[in-house]
Amino acid sequence: MSRRGDEEYDYLFKVVLIGDSGVGKSNILSRFTRNEFCLESKSTIGVEFATRTLEVEGRTVKSQIWDTAGQERYRAITSAYYRGALGALLVYDVTKPTTFDNVTRWLKELRDHADANIVIMLIGNKTDLRHLRAVNTEDAQSYAEREGLSFIETSALEATNVEKAFQTILGEIYRIISKKSLSSSNDSAAAANIKEGKTIAIGGSETATTNKPCCTS
Amino acid sequence: MERKRSDDYESGPLPSPRALDRFGFVKPDANTSEGVAKTNRSAYEYEKIKERRRVRKWRKMIGVGGSDWKHYLRKKPNVVKRRIRKGIPDCLRGLVWQLISGSRDLLLMNPGVYEQLVIYETSASELDIIRDISRTFPSHVFFQQRHGPGQRSLYNVLKAYSVFDRDVGYVQGMGFLAGLLLLYMSEEDAFWLLVALLKGAVHAPMEGLYLAGLPLVQQYLFQFERLVREHLPKLGEHFSEEMINPSMYASQWFITVFSYSFPFHLALRIWDVFLYEGVKIVFKVGLALLKYCHDDLVKLPFEKLIHGLKNFSEDAMNPDTLLPLAYSIKITKRLEELKLEYEKKNGKITRSREISENEKPILPSIQSN
Structure with missing residues (x-):
């Protein structure tokens, strides 16, 4: 799929992919942005980056996604990337209970480093490994409800629900942003910026992802 | 390319005999155009002749099982350095x-x-x-x-x-x-x-690349960012306008010494020099890559810039042009100054790390120097 670089979009959303090492973050990203899956993929060192533009609620939304190394020690580098992110996909592996247990620690990590109103979606990945499943859908679902997160199960390998996961989180972000710009006193100015395709998602940090900040969410 | 996962713990099947390159990596696509294969072959022949000549010199230099190495190194350190920079013969x-x-x-x-x-x-x-x-x-x-x-x-x-x-x-x-x-x-x-x-x-210990907080990665990224601004001011300016910082593209360079995603023949040549001259070469190669691609990079907006910094062109990664360019960049003194500046800025962290290093139990016979 080829995309023009100077494409137009209504919104630009920054999203981070986090979760324990080996849960399939990079393959979720490659499935979403390139429709590829690689069994022989290398572990992610540091951060990787990809984008995709799609229609969300009738608007053209460009998502800038940062994929991060999962090992705890890498948080020294990766946590800087939470700042300015409007969404976080928190991934665990449905065949590895410890990766689900660690979700609590990842939430704390987000609370410490990300913007307070970041939209978080919990993702149980690798549902294709049916015979190895060790985390119940219901348990994860009720955990997500308690914590106020959206929840979905995916298989990056079988391309199940990956598209839906991104659609859902981008839709949620869109609803929050559009509500905000409606209630904003500077409504018309904000709308004008949106039309020009300027970014909405800037935290003003050195690692923020684009060069033309116009407003902070 | 999709295959079923297997999760049993027995030895897996031997990989199918797909086409390998001369280092043993599976070629991305065995059916790539003939033209590419031909140029590779003639380059390979040429390499072989050069390699044979080099091997003879090297064998003489190191002696049987490395017996003459230390003597030679003391006598002619600059010859050693020059030869290593040209690449150590693969068989040695x-x-x-x-x-x-x-x-x-x-x-x-x-x-x-x-x-x-x-x-x-x-x-x-x-x-x-x-x-x-x-x-x-x-x-x-x-x-x-x-x-x-x-x-x-x-x-x-x-x-x-x-x-x-x-x-x-x-x-x-x-x-x-x-x-x-x-x-x-x-x-x-x-x-x-x-x-x-x-x-x-x-050389200086590298363990700081991996210790909690990745302190040495942070230091190297700080040094690298400053060196980019000093050696390639126009690009440095462009990076800050586009909000690009080196953690986005260079952490892998330092953490794996270019072994993660660079062509293997280039990684090996970098390692030859890295082991002899130290981490300096990682900075130099990084700067050389940016310098080589400078005129393209300064034109790119954020997203394409990131992509460009993670996917250098094949000719940028040719060791025989990239390495001489890297050797020509002088940074030794500045690197040391920037290290001191970084340590001053992060004084506390550095001191507490030194204490924990001294307390670290090291096997009795290992001399930590």
Whole structure:
């Protein structure tokens, strides 16, 4: 799929992919942005980056996604990337209970480093490994409800629900942003910026992802 | 390219005999155009002739099993440096790496230690290591077979190191160092070379790349950012306008010494120099890449810039043009100044790290220098 670089979009959303090492973050990203899956993929060192533009609620939304190394020690580098992110996909592996247990620690990590109103979606990945499943859908679902997160199960390998996961989180972000710009006193100015395709998602940090900040969410 | 996952713990099947390059990596696509294959072949022939000449000189220089090495090094250090910069002959690489890194001496001083670490000790990092084994050089034939000899050696070296240095343990990225070494030497030799690098047998210790907080990564990124601004001011300016910082593209360069995603023949040439001259070469090669691609990079907006910084063109990564360019960049003095500046800025952190280093238990016979 080829995309023009100077494409137009209504919104630009920054999203981070986090979760324990080996849960399939990079393959979720490659499935979403390139429709590829690689069994022989290398572990992610540091951060990787990809984008995709799609229609969300009738608007053209460009998502800038940062994929991060999962090992705890890498948080020294990766946590800087939470700042300015409007969404976080928190991934665990449905065949590895410890990766689900660690979700609590990842939430704390987000609370410490990300913007307070970041939209978080919990993702149980690798549902294709049916015979190895060790985390119940219901348990994860009720955990997500308690914590106020959206929840979905995916298989990056079988391309199940990956598209839906991104659609859902981008839709949620869109609803929050559009509500905000409606209630904003500077409504018309904000709308004008949106039309020009300027970014909405800037935290003003050195690692923020684009060069033309116009407003902070 | 989709295949079914297999999760049994027996040795996997041998990888199918797909086309390999001369280092043992599976070629991305065996059916690529004939033209490419032809140019590769003639380049390969030329390399072979050059290599034979070099091997003769090198054999003379190191003597049988490296017996003349130290003598030669003392007598003609500049000849050694020049020859290493031209590339160590592939058939002698493993031996020479051990000689120049000081790992040979560690090995001889510590008989039986590696075996002890592998067989009798247990490591808290075992599961982390296992999880990454098949994700380290997955396209190299030696590491492809599930639980095959390559994967087992990789596991052993990493586990042994995680026991040897429990403060570092195992950190993602170390596998690429160990994997690269294992393609040129035995497990035990690779382990001691890893020790020599991380504990600093010849050059400054690298363990800070992997310790909690990744302090050395942070320091190197700080130094690199400043060097970019000083050596390539226009690009440095463009980077800050586009809000690009080196953690977005250069952390892998330092953490794996270019072994993660660069063409293997280039990585090897960098390692030749890295083991002899130290981490300086990583900065120089990084700057050389940016310099070589400067005129393209300054025009790119954020997203394309990131892509460009992670996917350099093939001609940018040709060792015979990139390395001479890297050698021409002088940074030694500035690098030291920037290190002091960074330490001043982060004074507290540095001091507390030094204390923990001194308290670290090191095997009795290992001299930490």
